[in-house]
Amino acid sequence: GQNIDQPTEMTATEGAIVQINCTYQTSGFNGLFWYQQHAGEAPTFLSYNVLDGLEEKGRFSSFLSRSKGYSYLLLKELQMKDSASYLCAVRAGSSNTGKLIFGQGTTLQVKP
Amino acid sequence: GAVVSQHPSRVICKSGTSVKIECRSLDFQATTMFWYRQFPKQSLMLMATSNEGSKATYEQGVEKDKFLINHASLTLSTLTVTSAHPEDSSFYICSAEGDPNSPLHFGNGTRLTVT
Numbered sequence: 001g002q003n004i005d006q007p008t009e010m011t012a013t014e015g016a017i018v019q020i021n022c023t024y025q026t027s028g029f030n031g032l033f034w035y036q037q038h039a040g041e042a043p044t045f046l047s048y049n050v051l052d053g054l055e056e057k058g059r060f061s062s063f064l065s066r067s068k069g070y071s072y073l074l075l076k077e078l079q080m081k082d083s084a085s086y087l088c089a090v091r092a093g094s095s096n097t098g099k100l101i102f103g104q105g106t107t108l109q110v111k112p
Numbered sequence: 113g114a115v116v117s118q119h120p121s122r123v124i125c126k127s128g129t130s131v132k133i134e135c136r137s138l139d140f141q142a143t144t145m146f147w148y149r150q151f152p153k154q155s156l157m158l159m160a161t162s163n164e165g166s167k168a169t170y171e172q173g174v175e176k177d178k179f180l181i182n183h184a185s186l187t188l189s190t191l192t193v194t195s196a197h198p199e200d201s202s203f204y205i206c207s208a209e210g211d212p213n214s215p216l217h218f219g220n221g222t223r224l225t226v227t
Binding site for chain 2: 041
């Protein structure tokens, strides 16, 4: 079966750093994605990992370890507008096309 | 960047009626589109994969006769919720795949309320 786990809720302070973890067990793997979703809106793409290691993009970084079935999203210099739900998604299957399976999402609350 | 347009953004309908939701890729051709449903405080659940020119592939537990999907062109897929019931009230989101090396792009979603 397909299983993607991430914490349900996290709280952090403005200006701080927060790490959101994601573990997965899927039949096939062809990339892991992180999306941000504000309430009532569609998800917006943050990052993509297909090889092991760290991908950095501004204040956001994402890490992948395929052998461990593990990823994390790192948010630096937190801002109030970063309060949102963060979705970990795995592209299952053997090709680089195909459906994304989403985790349940982590609701991040940034406090002053 | 790639843009996916979804229409309508909100719709309220009466129980027993049907509602059609459109998903368009505006600046790229999408041979594959995906339809997701999201209930409050839950994640996105894949309903079906829409393939241009062929039948959609539905996920387990999704009724294909209730959620009709048509993907007649490379830029348009439609989802029709037939004989809607209050429990079908949800946020429906489409996504389209252009370049296989690019992430999925999502439409803005459709908030369906069935009264």
